[in-house]
Amino acid sequence: MYIQSLKINNIRSIHHFEMKFENPAGWHVVIGDNGAGKSTFVKAVSLALVGAEKAIYLRQDFKKWIRIGSGIDDDKKIELEILRDNRDVKYANTKPPSNYNIGVSIIEKEPRKTDNAATNTTLTTVEALESTFPKHYELAELLISGYFSAAFGPYRRFTGGNTDWSAISPYPTAEAHISAFGEDVMLAECINWLKNLRTLSNEPANKDREKYKTLLVDFVNFINQGEILPHNSKLKLITSQDILFSDGNSNVVSIMELSDGYRSVLSMTFDLIRQLTIFFPKADVFVNVRKGGPGNYFIDLPGVVIIDEIDAHLHPTWQQEIGNTLTRLFPKIQFIVTTHSPLVCRAAEKGSIWRLAAPGNDNESGEITGIEKGRLINGNILDAYGTEVFGENVSISEEANEKMNRLAELNIKSIMGEIRESEKKELQNLKTIFPSEKSK
Numbered sequence: 001m002y003i004q005s006l007k008i009n010n011i012r013s014i015h016h017f018e019m020k021f022e023n024p025a026g027w028h029v030v031i032g033d034n035g036a037g038k039s040t041f042v043k044a045v046s047l048a049l050v051g052a053e054k055a056i057y058l059r060q061d062f063k064k065w066i067r068i069g070s071g072i073d074d075d076k077k078i079e080l081e082i083l084r085d086n087r088d089v090k091y092a093n094t095k096p097p098s099n100y101n102i103g104v105s106i107i108e109k110e111p112r113k114t115d116n117a118a119t120n121t122t123l124t125t126v127e128a129l130e131s132t133f134p135k136h137y138e139l140a141e142l143l144i145s146g147y148f149s150a151a152f153g154p155y156r157r158f159t160g161g162n163t164d165w166s167a168i169s170p171y172p173t174a175e176a177h178i179s180a181f182g183e184d185v186m187l188a189e190c191i192n193w194l195k196n197l198r199t200l201s202n203e204p205a206n207k208d209r210e211k212y213k214t215l216l217v218d219f220v221n222f223i224n225q226g227e228i229l230p231h232n233s234k235l236k237l238i239t240s241q242d243i244l245f246s247d248g249n250s251n252v253v254s255i256m257e258l259s260d261g262y263r264s265v266l267s268m269t270f271d272l273i274r275q276l277t278i279f280f281p282k283a284d285v286f287v288n289v290r291k292g293g294p295g296n297y298f299i300d301l302p303g304v305v306i307i308d309e310i311d312a313h314l315h316p317t318w319q320q321e322i323g324n325t326l327t328r329l330f331p332k333i334q335f336i337v338t339t340h341s342p343l344v345c346r347a348a349e350k351g352s353i354w355r356l357a358a359p360g361n362d363n364e365s366g367e368i369t370g371i372e373k374g375r376l377i378n379g380n381i382l383d384a385y386g387t388e389v390f391g392e393n394v395s396i397s398e399e400a401n402e403k404m405n406r407l408a409e410l411n412i413k414s415i416m417g418e419i420r421e422s423e424k425k426e427l428q429n430l431k432t433i434f435p436s437e438k439s440k
Helices: 038-050 052-058 086-091 136-144 163-168 189-201 209-225 260-279 316-329 342-347 370-378 381-386 398-416 421-433
Strands: 002-011 014-020 026-031 077-083 099-109 123-128 149-152 234-238 243-246 252-254 303-307 333-339 352-355 366-368
Touching: 002 038, 002 333, 014 038, 026 038, 026 316, 026 342, 038 052, 038 077, 038 099, 038 149, 038 303, 038 333, 052 123, 149 260, 189 209, 189 234, 189 243, 189 260, 209 234, 209 260, 260 303, 260 316, 316 333, 316 342, 333 342, 342 370, 352 370, 366 370, 398 421
Parallel strands: 026 333, 026 352, 149 303, 303 333
Antiparallel strands: 002 014, 002 077, 077 099, 099 123, 234 243, 243 252, 352 366
8 A cells, every 4th residue: 555645633732634645665754844844744644544543552642643723614624545556455354446545534523512521521432434444333343454664763773662651552443552542652572573583593493493494584684684774783682581683893782772873774674574473474575675686675565664764863874775775675565754854855856845834934744756856865964954845044154154255255355455464374274174165
């Protein structure tokens, strides 16, 4: 499944936002200032994918989701147009049409007026949209049977979260999105999954031990041969107690001791693979990996993955490459990511880039196309910031601008032969600071 288009109305800071994906599989980036609603966007789309029936497991106060200033009769809804992939028919219990709608509406119900103030509070519920196909009580079964989607919040970590969230694990659709809804959600289940696979593969009495061994071998080959991590870092060993990596200098490090950037990417990737083995037959997940050889270390199963603040904890060089890496390893996945970094946009040449305008901003929310998109994808970092998609005057400070004006002034004096000796030293110093400006 893919999202063909989406609409969000009156959800938190978002008054109205629409997206349409011409080529859904690939890298789609949503950018915007703090407060523009990027995290709201991630949660809203995730809620629609989870569905009204499972919304209770997300532990949200949906009354707080209603945009302040919207009337009780205004639509507060998230609607998705779903494009069926040919693979969906193979895995799903029910065959939907090629395109169909799913979505939810946050409904405010007028209270029954009584003398008791407690009963006069407006009621807020989450309900499936009338346009949803199939009806909401069938939707969860469809999603669990091959209609794959997942979401990851900005706090991607293995430890330090609230263990109460583990109670949601019996509900795969909700669990696949849960980290987008809480700062205290940890992705420890993927670590436990790998350790458990190792334990099961070592049990002589387990008749499926060879299957578990094969699954672990496939997993390690995918991580290592797929070159997820930079600097020749490799997954070295999975035991029932720990997961070990070796770096480019052959130092062996526990996964818990890796850098924040490594753990952010690994927690997301590990959990994505674990979720795929829940929604799809395990043999199909690694069917290409088992072929071996160059170019076969990828998973070509369809689905939607939403990631909030994909750039969090990543070095600039990794921010630039993360989109290419993920789309190479998961070429059939539709990645929709939010970011503060123009470098993340570099992988969107065959995807799309979207702006969420901050409240009070004159810019309109919508797709970034043409020259602006070209600068974000192909230009240098100053070209990207110069588009003002990330705000005005962010590429250079006010003080630096004053120095550049002074450099221009001294350059003119030098050309005219009117420069004083004391100014020559100042000019040389400014040319050293701004080498790209010295000939202008």
